[in-house]
Amino acid sequence: MQLSFYGAAREVTGSCYGLEVNGKKILVDCGLQQGEDKGSDQSLPFNADEIDFVLLTHAHIDHSGRLPLLAKQGFKGKIFAIEVTCELITVMLKDSAEIQETDAKWENKKARRAGEAEVEPLYTKADVAKTLEFLEPCRYGQRYDLGHGIQVNFVDAGHILGSASLEVFLKEDGISKKIVFSGDIGNMEQPIIKNPQYIDNADLVVMESTYGDRNHEKRGDYAQGLASIIDKILNQGGNVIIPSFALERTQGLLYLIREIKERKLVKQAGFPVYVDSPLASELTKLYDHDLKVYGDTPTRDLVLNGLDPLDFPNLSFTDSTQESKALNYDPVPKVIIASSGMCEGGRIRHHLKHNLWREESAIVFVGFQAQGTLGRELVEGADKVDIYGEKIAVRAAIYNFKGLSAHADKDGLLAWINSFNPQPQQVWVTHGEDYVCQAFADTLAQLGFKAEAPQFKSVYDLGTGKIINTGTEEMPAAVSTAYQSLNQSRI
Numbered sequence: 001m002q003l004s005f006y007g008a009a010r011e012v013t014g015s016c017y018g019l020e021v022n023g024k025k026i027l028v029d030c031g032l033q034q035g036e037d038k039g040s041d042q043s044l045p046f047n048a049d050e051i052d053f054v055l056l057t058h059a060h061i062d063h064s065g066r067l068p069l070l071a072k073q074g075f076k077g078k079i080f081a082i083e084v085t086c087e088l089i090t091v092m093l094k095d096s097a098e099i100q101e102t103d104a105k106w107e108n109k110k111a112r113r114a115g116e117a118e119v120e121p122l123y124t125k126a127d128v129a130k131t132l133e134f135l136e137p138c139r140y141g142q143r144y145d146l147g148h149g150i151q152v153n154f155v156d157a158g159h160i161l162g163s164a165s166l167e168v169f170l171k172e173d174g175i176s177k178k179i180v181f182s183g184d185i186g187n188m189e190q191p192i193i194k195n196p197q198y199i200d201n202a203d204l205v206v207m208e209s210t211y212g213d214r215n216h217e218k219r220g221d222y223a224q225g226l227a228s229i230i231d232k233i234l235n236q237g238g239n240v241i242i243p244s245f246a247l248e249r250t251q252g253l254l255y256l257i258r259e260i261k262e263r264k265l266v267k268q269a270g271f272p273v274y275v276d277s278p279l280a281s282e283l284t285k286l287y288d289h290d291l292k293v294y295g296d297t298p299t300r301d302l303v304l305n306g307l308d309p310l311d312f313p314n315l316s317f318t319d320s321t322q323e324s325k326a327l328n329y330d331p332v333p334k335v336i337i338a339s340s341g342m343c344e345g346g347r348i349r350h351h352l353k354h355n356l357w358r359e360e361s362a363i364v365f366v367g368f369q370a371q372g373t374l375g376r377e378l379v380e381g382a383d384k385v386d387i388y389g390e391k392i393a394v395r396a397a398i399y400n401f402k403g404l405s406a407h408a409d410k411d412g413l414l415a416w417i418n419s420f421n422p423q424p425q426q427v428w429v430t431h432g433e434d435y436v437c438q439a440f441a442d443t444l445a446q447l448g449f450k451a452e453a454p455q456f457k458s459v460y461d462l463g464t465g466k467i468i469n470t471g472t473e474e475m476p477a478a479v480s481t482a483y484q485s486l487n488q489s490r491i
Helices: 067-072 083-114 125-132 222-235 249-262 278-294 297-304 321-327 348-355 374-379 410-417 434-446 481-488
Strands: 002-007 016-021 024-028 053-055 078-082 135-138 144-147 150-156 164-172 175-181 204-208 240-243 273-276 315-317 335-338 362-365 384-387 390-393 397-400 426-430 459-461 467-469
Touching: 002 426, 016 164, 024 164, 067 083, 067 125, 078 083, 083 125, 083 135, 083 278, 204 410, 222 240, 222 249, 222 362, 240 348, 249 273, 249 278, 249 335, 273 278, 273 321, 278 297, 278 315, 321 348, 335 348, 348 384, 348 390, 362 374, 374 384, 374 397, 410 434, 426 434
Parallel strands: 024 053, 053 078, 078 135, 175 204, 204 426, 240 335, 240 362, 273 315, 273 335, 362 397
Antiparallel strands: 002 016, 002 459, 016 024, 144 150, 150 164, 164 175, 384 390, 459 467
């Protein structure tokens, strides 16, 4: 009975953990890295054809993005996930594969002209199609028996639609253990999404620590706070540019902007809003029929009363490249929501290029910005940034609207772990920057928990609690150009 850390060990992204029980091998998540998170690069540090099951906590690409690579390399098992998560990754993984193939084709044109070796996409749309055949849709609160002494229950983590913490029940050689994987723990009272459900018992816990060293800004009226920024910038003739991930953040913003317009919190109540992301457009359509089941009470009430909580006057989705480019030549002050959320690629970079140097415009960040990303540079006060090889002065106002984060802050994380009574025998702290993982582990230790921040490839014996392999801090060879292109995705 073993636990291995294949990703998100002292890193924010790339979630991937391994369980081995009664000769069966299970993965919890299989995600991609972003920013400087390259501890396990694009490769799989295990044999894909030996994996029997995958338990997926939610659809974000840093938790699901290597599933097609798993299938490509021989996985033929089952992938268990909440029903709406299965729907969401169907869209997201197809989009990711299209980017992979397109970018590899472009790189290979250059390689042929230079007489260099061609690159292979990390995976293709055919690999995604194969992956989707393995999906096993699940529901919250129902224990699933995988056989071989393994059972799993999905608990609403309150992070995004379909997100889950996992209660995994293991039995081997007369030893029984319950291990809980937190997934990404949600922030309280965020639009659309239900609050995270707490779990009150476990022997062992693997938990995230994204905001383990700090709290969000004091909660207030989210709509009023965003409206005040929009009102100010539009009145001075500028654009409000919001980098946002296509999944969850964009839909949360639409919910708030609908409320802003209904409450007439902005003088120019008819201000135009553009969602400039084909992927966000497709995902928003999925939200429309899933909110009756997965939305919080206010959202479900709106839907049951025949209202669309994500729609309002002067909302447009710009799917084509031509429509996207036209936004930057339209003089009408506007709000533009574009991907990706950390500004690592996609259409947001073009909007930053056209607006960062304008004193009358503003960039509003509404989510975590990982180390090594353009978003992190901007929130940390860069005077100039490089976009497509051009130096762009930063004169626009930069707002870091942390209250809209989909992640629990330090107090939220502590509330979640303190719900366990008695305390778990062991807590492993993951999914945070190196110093944050260690700091949060130290905080837990001060509260009496046995806690540590494991290294990449650390392995533990769950029966005895002893460490089998301490793991490594070594960084692998640089990732391929084709893999790096994933950071330019529209998500």
